[in-house]
Amino acid sequence: MSVLVLAEHGNAQLDEATARAVSAALCLGNDIHVLVAGKGCHDVALAAASLDGVSKVLVAEGESLANQLAEPLADLIVAQSGGYDAIVAASTSTGKNVMPRVAALLDVMQISDVIAIDGPDLFRRPIYAGSIVQTVRSKDPKRVLTIRASAFRPVGQGEAKPIETVEVAPSSSLSTFVANAVAVSERPDLTSARIVVSGGRGMGSADNFETVLAPLADTLGAALGASRAAVDAGYVSNDLQVGQTGKIVAPDLYIACGISGAIQHLAGMKDSKVIVAINKDAEAPIFQVADYGLVADLFEAVPELKGTLASAT
Amino acid sequence: MKILVAIKRVADPNVKVRLRSDGSGLDLAAVKMTMNPFDEIAVEEAVRLREAGIASEVVVVSVGPEKATETLRTALAMGADRGLLVRTEATTEPLAVAKALSAVAGEEQPALILLGKQAVDDDCNQTGQMLAAKLGWPQATFASQLTVNGDRATVIREVDGGSQTLALALPAIVTADLRLNEPRYASLPNIMKAKKKPLEERQPSDYGLVIEERLEVVRLEEPPTRAAGIKVKSVAELVERLKTEAGVLA
Ligand SMILES: Cc1cc2nc3c(=O)[nH]c(=O)nc-3n(C[C@H](O)[C@H](O)[C@H](O)COP(=O)(O)OP(=O)(O)OC[C@H]3O[C@@H](n4cnc5c(N)ncnc54)[C@H](O)[C@@H]3O)c2cc1C
Numbered sequence: 001m002s003v004l005v006l007a008e009h010g011n012a013q014l015d016e017a018t019a020r021a022v023s024a025a026l027c028l029g030n031d032i033h034v035l036v037a038g039k040g041c042h043d044v045a046l047a048a049a050s051l052d053g054v055s056k057v058l059v060a061e062g063e064s065l066a067n068q069l070a071e072p073l074a075d076l077i078v079a080q081s082g083g084y085d086a087i088v089a090a091s092t093s094t095g096k097n098v099m100p101r102v103a104a105l106l107d108v109m110q111i112s113d114v115i116a117i118d119g120p121d122l123f124r125r126p127i128y129a130g131s132i133v134q135t136v137r138s139k140d141p142k143r144v145l146t147i148r149a150s151a152f153r154p155v156g157q158g159e160a161k162p163i164e165t166v167e168v169a170p171s172s173s174l175s176t177f178v179a180n181a182v183a184v185s186e187r188p189d190l191t192s193a194r195i196v197v198s199g200g201r202g203m204g205s206a207d208n209f210e211t212v213l214a215p216l217a218d219t220l221g222a223a224l225g226a227s228r229a230a231v232d233a234g235y236v237s238n239d240l241q242v243g244q245t246g247k248i249v250a251p252d253l254y255i256a257c258g259i260s261g262a263i264q265h266l267a268g269m270k271d272s273k274v275i276v277a278i279n280k281d282a283e284a285p286i287f288q289v290a291d292y293g294l295v296a297d298l299f300e301a302v303p304e305l306k307g308t309l310a311s312a313t
Numbered sequence: 314m315k316i317l318v319a320i321k322r323v324a325d326p327n328v329k330v331r332l333r334s335d336g337s338g339l340d341l342a343a344v345k346m347t348m349n350p351f352d353e354i355a356v357e358e359a360v361r362l363r364e365a366g367i368a369s370e371v372v373v374v375s376v377g378p379e380k381a382t383e384t385l386r387t388a389l390a391m392g393a394d395r396g397l398l399v400r401t402e403a404t405t406e407p408l409a410v411a412k413a414l415s416a417v418a419g420e421e422q423p424a425l426i427l428l429g430k431q432a433v434d435d436d437c438n439q440t441g442q443m444l445a446a447k448l449g450w451p452q453a454t455f456a457s458q459l460t461v462n463g464d465r466a467t468v469i470r471e472v473d474g475g476s477q478t479l480a481l482a483l484p485a486i487v488t489a490d491l492r493l494n495e496p497r498y499a500s501l502p503n504i505m506k507a508k509k510k511p512l513e514e515r516q517p518s519d520y521g522l523v524i525e526e527r528l529e530v531v532r533l534e535e536p537p538t539r540a541a542g543i544k545v546k547s548v549a550e551l552v553e554r555l556k557t558e559a560g561v562l563a
Contacts, residue, residue: 100442109527174451291542
């Protein structure tokens with residue numbers, strides 16, 4: 001089977017989600033091509049070409065592809081799709097935006113957020129915020145999938161494979177890019193961090209996030225995360241939301257502070273290896289999934305935890 | 314300007330859905346059903362655009378079972394003007410729904426179609442994008458802000474790295490994210506008024522469509538639950554256990 005994988009990148013750097021999507025693609029076949037679409041993304045193509053399991057990289061560059069807009073990107077993928085049995089992208093905001101458009105143009109029913117591949121046409125995926133896992137058999141001749149990155153181990157790096165340039169047909173400019181507001185952070189990326197420190201409504205304010213929670217994250221070299229309630233209240237920006245409708249994380253250690261543990265939040269972190277919960281309410285549902293629960297006021301416990309860890313190193 | 318809003322009836326997101334004890338499917342018999350929360354946000358946005366004098370009519374449409382009439386009534390009580398049910402008791406996969414909505418859009422000729430970014434039952438996050446493809450329209454998914462100005466819409470989208478602003482030529486598709494607005498509760502007088510608003514029912518065959526399934530569900534299972542952990546008594550004990558027992562701290 002031959003599989004086309006859409007590279008996830010920001011023109012300068014290849015995102016780790018791509019190595020995970022390649023890993024999923026290898027469950028389907030062994031002729032894996034990676035499509036790098038963007039502008040000025042030569043380094044990305046080089047990085048993609050050195051991923052284990054990849055046999056070829058296709059690079060498509062153009063102004064219309066600079067910001068991964070759905071319309072030209074979908075047209076490009078459809079134009080390239082001919083020889084492939086499956087098209088795979090990670091469930092990133094780009095993958096989720098463009099792949100259903102591709103699927104509909106190909107008259108295929110997409111399989112979203114795949115967590116396991118049991119056969120060439122058999123896929124497992126969570127529904128109802130992860131309360132249920134369904135296994136579906138695709139009846140379509142071609143498969144279009146988005147995969148949950150945290151469910152697949154990234155492939156390693158090996159020798160470089162060939163890179164080919166593909167033509168980009170002019171695409172009607174139905175939508176135009178205006179601006180990106182990129183959240184800049186010195187901290188590790190939330191979806192690939194080994195440790196995540198998350199705060200909820202219990203944090204009380206943006207200021208507390210910065211002065212109480214962030215120092216703990218920095219002591220641990222951890223990424224910061226948040227519940228929807230914390231984002232809605234404006235304590236932190238939207239890109240930190242963990243959950244059913246935010247980011248899905250599975251770090252070695254997840255520390256939830258002042259988070260009650262609603263099912264929509266658990267959907268985004270319950271595959272973490274070790275979960276710690278700090279909450280003053282002993283009945284909070286988060287304790288049902290926590291390996292280690294501490295019933296305490298976070299404004300005392302978090303600084304103490306930070307202090308203990310900092311003095312130990 | 315006419316706005317079409319697509320809505321879905323789903324299980325209440327506050328209820329944990331389980332499997333029937335004999336494993337034969339989802340146990341939804343006693344579960345309260347409601348409008349998909351993202352769709353409520355889409356309806357609210359459309360109603361606000363009409364209240365602001367930008368939209369002239371808000372039409373809500375659902376592709377689903379007879380019971381979805383209740384969901385459409387809720388949208389009418391929130392302020393939508395007219396409802397349409399494309400009735401089917403079959404499983405409604407996003408591709409099939411997008412085809413039906415595309416046919417409806419052909420008749421209604423809206424300038425803007427709003428949908429929720431995902432339905433919280435199947436968690437697919439596809440219908441809006443698929444509809445945009447079928448119509449050949451531009452799309453802006455995961456919207457946290459929408460401004461309509463003449464024949465253009467400006468949308469701020471929530472993306473992995475932060476936010477992105479797009480300008481779209483109308484007609485266009487916009488899918489709503491959580492922070493687009495806070496939907497209103499329908500007041501009792503508006504619930505009464507909604508009973509008199511027009512609500513039409515059509516069949517997929519009226520549009521020459523058959524609702525077909527491309528994915529066969531071969532198994533449903535509850536994921537393994539995490540083994541219950543322990544409560545620690547102090548921060549010192551927590552750190553000790555993370556180091557020695559869990560081995561996640563050096
Ligand atoms: C369609 C939909 C999608 C959603 N998607 C998401 C999602 O992706 N991610 C998500 O997180 N949520 C999501 N939600 C929201 C979810 O249902 C919850 O409302 C949300 O997760 C609650 O956030 P929270 O735990 O921070 O707040 P709360 O539930 O209010 O909990 C706050 C907790 O903090 C504790 N606390 C307060 N003060 C202190 C203190 N001083 N010390 C210690 N503990 C303290 C309290 O005991 C409480 O347990 C979604 C909901 C819907 C309907």
